[in-house]
Amino acid sequence: MKVSYDWLKSFFEGDLPSAKDVAELLMFGAFEVEGVEEVGGDSIIDVDVLPNRAHDCLSHLGIAREVAVLGPVSGFSDPLSGEYEALKPSSFVEVSVEEAKRCGIYIACLIENVSVGPSPEWLKKRLRSLGQRSVNNVVDATNYVMFAIGQPLHAFDADKLSSRAGKKAICVRAAREGESIEILGGGDVMLNSDVTVIADMHADLPIALAGVKGGTAAEVGEQTKTIILEAANFNPSITRKTSQSLNIRTDASKRFENGIADVLAYHGIGAAARMIEELSLGQTEGYALSNMREAKRVSVSFGLSEANSLLGTSLSNVDVESVLKRLGFQYQKKGDKYEVSVPVWRLDIAIAEDMIEEIGRVYGYGKIKAVPLPPLGLSTVVNIRHYTFERMRGMLEAEGWREVYTYSLAGSGDVELANSFTSDKGFLRRDLAASMRKVLDDNIKNLPLLGGARIRAFELGDVFLQKGEVVRLALGDDGSPGTAAKEEDSLLADMSRKLMTVFGDALSKVYEDESIIEYEVDVSKIETGGAAYPEGARISESARYEPISQFPFVLRDIAVWAPQDASSDEAEEIIVSNGGELLVSTELFDSFGKGERSSYAFHLVFLSREKTLSDSEVNEIMKRLEGAMEERGFEVR
Numbered sequence: 001m002k003v004s005y006d007w008l009k010s011f012f013e014g015d016l017p018s019a020k021d022v023a024e025l026l027m028f029g030a031f032e033v034e035g036v037e038e039v040g041g042d043s044i045i046d047v048d049v050l051p052n053r054a055h056d057c058l059s060h061l062g063i064a065r066e067v068a069v070l071g072p073v074s075g076f077s078d079p080l081s082g083e084y085e086a087l088k089p090s091s092f093v094e095v096s097v098e099e100a101k102r103c104g105i106y107i108a109c110l111i112e113n114v115s116v117g118p119s120p121e122w123l124k125k126r127l128r129s130l131g132q133r134s135v136n137n138v139v140d141a142t143n144y145v146m147f148a149i150g151q152p153l154h155a156f157d158a159d160k161l162s163s164r165a166g167k168k169a170i171c172v173r174a175a176r177e178g179e180s181i182e183i184l185g186g187g188d189v190m191l192n193s194d195v196t197v198i199a200d201m202h203a204d205l206p207i208a209l210a211g212v213k214g215g216t217a218a219e220v221g222e223q224t225k226t227i228i229l230e231a232a233n234f235n236p237s238i239t240r241k242t243s244q245s246l247n248i249r250t251d252a253s254k255r256f257e258n259g260i261a262d263v264l265a266y267h268g269i270g271a272a273a274r275m276i277e278e279l280s281l282g283q284t285e286g287y288a289l290s291n292m293r294e295a296k297r298v299s300v301s302f303g304l305s306e307a308n309s310l311l312g313t314s315l316s317n318v319d320v321e322s323v324l325k326r327l328g329f330q331y332q333k334k335g336d337k338y339e340v341s342v343p344v345w346r347l348d349i350a351i352a353e354d355m356i357e358e359i360g361r362v363y364g365y366g367k368i369k370a371v372p373l374p375p376l377g378l379s380t381v382v383n384i385r386h387y388t389f390e391r392m393r394g395m396l397e398a399e400g401w402r403e404v405y406t407y408s409l410a411g412s413g414d415v416e417l418a419n420s421f422t423s424d425k426g427f428l429r430r431d432l433a434a435s436m437r438k439v440l441d442d443n444i445k446n447l448p449l450l451g452g453a454r455i456r457a458f459e460l461g462d463v464f465l466q467k468g469e470v471v472r473l474a475l476g477d478d479g480s481p482g483t484a485a486k487e488e489d490s491l492l493a494d495m496s497r498k499l500m501t502v503f504g505d506a507l508s509k510v511y512e513d514e515s516i517i518e519y520e521v522d523v524s525k526i527e528t529g530g531a532a533y534p535e536g537a538r539i540s541e542s543a544r545y546e547p548i549s550q551f552p553f554v555l556r557d558i559a560v561w562a563p564q565d566a567s568s569d570e571a572e573e574i575i576v577s578n579g580g581e582l583l584v585s586t587e588l589f590d591s592f593g594k595g596e597r598s599s600y601a602f603h604l605v606f607l608s609r610e611k612t613l614s615d616s617e618v619n620e621i622m623k624r625l626e627g628a629m630e631e632r633g634f635e636v637r
Contacts, residue, residue: 002130003063005043007148011064013075019043022067029070029361031057042129054258055347059150069326069362078328080149080345084266090286092166093158093228094201097291098173102196103210104233105262106172106290109273110158114138114282116224123279137279138220138227141272143251150260151231151268152252154198154208155276156218158226162202168228169201172210172290181206182216183248195242196234211239211256212248229276231269233262261345262293298342302352305336310353311360313368323362385471388506388523389460392473395502399495401456401475406435408462415464428464432474433511433518435459440478440515446548447478448555448585448605454478456491460521471521473499473507479515492517549609554618558625559590559601563633568600571634575602578628580621582606582613599637 005019016022023033023045031053034046049057056062061079068076093110097103118124119140127134130147134140142153161168175191182188189209191197197206200218208214211234220227233256240257243249273284308315320338324331330341342349349355360368393403409417413427420426429435436459443455455478463472477492496517500507506525511518560571568588575586585605592599606618626636 001047001049001058001063003045003047003060004126004129005045006129007060007126008045008064008067011061011077012068012073013077014073016067016073017071019045022071025067025071026063028366029364030066039129040125042125044129051258052348054255055260056150056345058255058258060147061149065328069328079271080263080267081328084263085270087266087270087287087289088284090288092168092285093288094167094169095288095290096169096171096201098171100291102174102235102238103172103291104235104293105265106170106232107230107265107269108170108288109229109231109269110168110226110285110287111229111273111276111280111282112226112285114225114227114276114280116220116222116280119279136220136222138224138276141275141279142229144275145268145272146251146255149264149268149271150255151264152211152255153229153231153268153272154214154252155220156207156214156228156230157220157224158218158228159224160218161200161207161228164202170207170228170230170288171199171201172232172234173197173199175206179206181209183209183213184216184219189246189248194238194245196238198230209242209246209248210234212243212246212253213250227276227282229269229272231265231272233260233265259347261347263344297344298350300340300342300349300352300355301337302340302355303337306352307356307359310356311368312371313360313363315359315363319363320359323359326362327358384523384526388471388521388526391526392458392460392499392503395499396458396475396495399498401458401495404436404439404457404459405461406432406439406459408464410434413464414466430465431463431511431518432459432461432472433516436474436476436516436518440476444478446553448553448603454491456495471523472510472518473521474516474518476516549607551608551610551612553584553605553607554613556604556606556618556622557589557601558604558622558629559599559637560629561635561637562598562600564596566598566634568598570632571600571629572602574628574632574634575604575625578625579604580624582608582617582621 005016005022008022009016017025019036023036026045026047027033031050032048034048036043036045038044047063053062057066064076065078067073087107090108090110093108095106095108097106116136116138119134119137123137123140123144124134127140127143132143138155142155146152158168161170173196174193175195175197177192179191180188181191181197191206196210198208198210199206205217206215207218210232236257236259239253243253243257269287276282277284304315304317304320307313307320317333321331324338324340329343332339340355342355349358397403407425408429409421409425410427410429411424413430415428417426417428436457439457440455443457447455455476457476459474461472462469475492475495479492492515499519503526506522507519508522509517510520558575562571568591572586572588576583579586583604584607585603587603588600589603590599590601606613606621629636
């Protein structure tokens with residue numbers, strides 16, 4: 001929100017610190033300040049008011065209150081501190097609210113014999129400093145009051161409304177399906193029942209979008225002689241949805257959608273009516289009121305020890321009472337408790353913690369010293385499930401197995417979802433074996449890209465049976481030995497034996513075939529030995545996930561006779577440095593010696609993430625590799 005420094009000064013009898021100092025006060029005690037700029041001889045402070053304080057600080061009065069609380073200033077005058085004036089009933093205007101949830105309070109004021117024209121220069125200047133365009137003295141008065149105290153208002157040309165028995169009637173209601181309205185500054189808008197409108201009750205036609213924007217049907221212009229001025233408190237969520245769905249954002253909607261106090265409507269309409277009388281020579285005939293809610297003051301109770309415990313401070317009663325007085329909050333001390341009566345415009349304070357946080361903020365977080373946390377005083381308890389999972393992961397990863405995570409939802413199972421997300425995921429899974437089968441099938445297709453001779457995967461997770469939720473461990477081995485040693489053919493059985501040796505009767509086998517073994521895990525039978533975190537191999541922190549390309553890879557082999565004493569690493573270095581970005585994997589799959597010479601053979605995998613590679617592209621790379629090999633003394637076989 002843009003705040004005029006000159007306007008801010010009008011709330012104080014004494015001198016204010018400089019605009020820069022005011023910005024610093026707000027920055028360190030209330031809100032972030034985007035900057036301070038000079039506009040037409042005035043300093044404009046750009047304050048970023050957060051949603052939790054938008055109800056009372058999207059106004060110059062709200063910012064002035066903060067300055068009065070935080071700064072070394074005196075003579076602050078709050079126009080809302082007293083009671084609002086009694087409203088004289090109107091004889092010519094009636095108002096009604098059809099649904100209380102749409103509007104907390106609605107007040108209309110009839111002002112006669114107005115003379116609509118340009119605003120005085122001081123008013124134009126004040127609005128210009130905030131980036132607002134001057135319209136006329138009536139509209140400018142409503143905007144002035146909104147930016148002054150935070151209450152949006154709107155004025156209608158009363159003579160453009162229908163009459164019945166000499167009376168005008170305005171109602172707040174839901175828009176009807178298919179109903180439309182021509183809004184100020186921009187065409188027709190189609191409405192539905194989610195939108196709240198202000199309507200000419202006798203003509204049954206909408207004249208404004210409640211809390212958002214006025215319509216052209218009752219627009220105030222130079223010929224206007226009688227106006228109906230409205231002040232209300234419209235439902236925040238309905239206003240927000242209307243503003244978003246119609247893509248109409250206004251200063252009024254921003255304030256209503258964050259919520260404001262009902263009492264602002266009384267003060268706002270009174271201030272605007274007086275200002276319009278002064279600027280247009282009009283006379284207020286009277287007011288009509290509907291759906292008045294009783295202003296409820298929130299009372300919050302807290303103790304000094306409670307405040308110090310929460311804030312980590314050693315505040316005294318004097319400190320707390322000084323803050324409450326600076327805030328202007330009425331309070332009573334009953335024993336060791338403070339009973340605080342929260343002003344009706346502070347909608348953000350509802351519980352003791354809110355009040356204590358406010359005390360800490362005003363006292364100054366910078367004054368709160370950092371102290372070490374006290375000793376915990378409790379012995380740590382090992383989370384047996386976490387311990388078991390970490391210990392199993394450590395064992396499996398140390399043996400070269402990789403963990404996978406699969407969906408907990410399945411096409412069939414013992415537990416059916418009440419509201420399934422998709423037709424093929426209507427149940428909670430009953431086992432891990434089915435998912436592990438898919439993991440093996442999917443990954444075997446991309447085995448060359450994975451740089452291994454076989455797929456070894458495991459999953460730890462919950463399955464859902466009629467008896468309840470249980471923990472399972474599944475091992476999957478595709479069984480493709482490739483060129484691996486024969487003893488690796490029994491890796492699945494070998495890993496199963498090692499797990500049973502360590503975890504014993506905590507594991508019970510529930511499924512087994514040639515490539516998958518699944519266990520039920522009873523974590524209650526795991527012995528922790530007092531350890532909180534088991535040791536075990538972990539995957540490198542530098543590992544990063546990369547999705548597999550949607551385009552197919554190309555496999556090629558290259559075999560070379562190496563110069564005397566040249567290693568396979570040297571040969572691989574030549575391949576990698578000359579293969580380019582399309583070479584994604586290099587694997588030595590064969591080596592042997594013959595006389596004084598050594599032979600090395602490599603699998604090469606080429607892949608593009610942008611297109612399908614052609615034979616000619618890969619042949620060109622292979623020709624480059626062969627040339628690089630020969631330059632270094634290798635003989636391509």
